[in-house]
Amino acid sequence: MSGRVAPVCSPRYLERTQHRGVAPRALASMDLLHALDKGDWISWFKKAGVGTIRLRPGNIFEDFGLLSSALLFGQGVGLCPVELFAEDIARGNVIQLSDISIHDDRMYAPYSPSTRHPKPSSFANG
Numbered sequence: 001m002s003g004r005v006a007p008v009c010s011p012r013y014l015e016r017t018q019h020r021g022v023a024p025r026a027l028a029s030m031d032l033l034h035a036l037d038k039g040d041w042i043s044w045f046k047k048a049g050v051g052t053i054r055l056r057p058g059n060i061f062e063d064f065g066l067l068s069s070a071l072l073f074g075q076g077v078g079l080c081p082v083e084l085f086a087e088d089i090a091r092g093n094v095i096q097l098s099d100i101s102i103h104d105d106r107m108y109a110p111y112s113p114s115t116r117h118p119k120p121s122s123f124a125n126g
Contacts, residue, residue: 005040005079006101008094012074022097024048031076033067034060040079040102048100 007027019030024045032041038055045053058076061067071078072088077097088094 003103004082004101005044005103006082006099007044007077007097008071008080008082008085008089009077009097010072010074010093011095013071013076014095016074024050024098024100025053027077027097028053028055032056032058033070033076033078034058035064035067035079036060036062043102044079044100047102048098 009030013031017030019026028045028050032038032055034041037060038058041055042053045051059070061070067078068080070076071080072093079102082089082096082101085094085096089096
């Protein structure tokens with residue numbers, strides 16, 4: 001699955017805030033949701049050609065599940081994996097605000113831990 005991320009938000013957020021424009025510079029005035037830090041947004045604005053921009057304070061989430069929930073409940077705009085939200089985008093639960101994306105070279109892969117777990121003794125120094 002592609003790791004490409006782009007700005008998305010819920011229609012509820014756009015209604016509540018009455019934002020009209022979704023041009024890259026207009027996004028800077030929105031409530032941006034951050035995953036771990038503001039680095040991805042800085043990279044996104046640079047790629048969008050906005051140049052140096054001072055980001056408003058915003059919520060920083062250490063867990064993508066929390067960021068996703070905040071986004072779906074209309075708390076702001078997040079940079080999210082487009083393929084991960086494809087179903088929500090198709091249903092109209094989420095709106096992709098721009099085709100400009102970052103992390104185009106990254107991929108997600110499903111992971112399932114094995115049913116066998118290492119013995120605690122395998123972690124001991126010995």
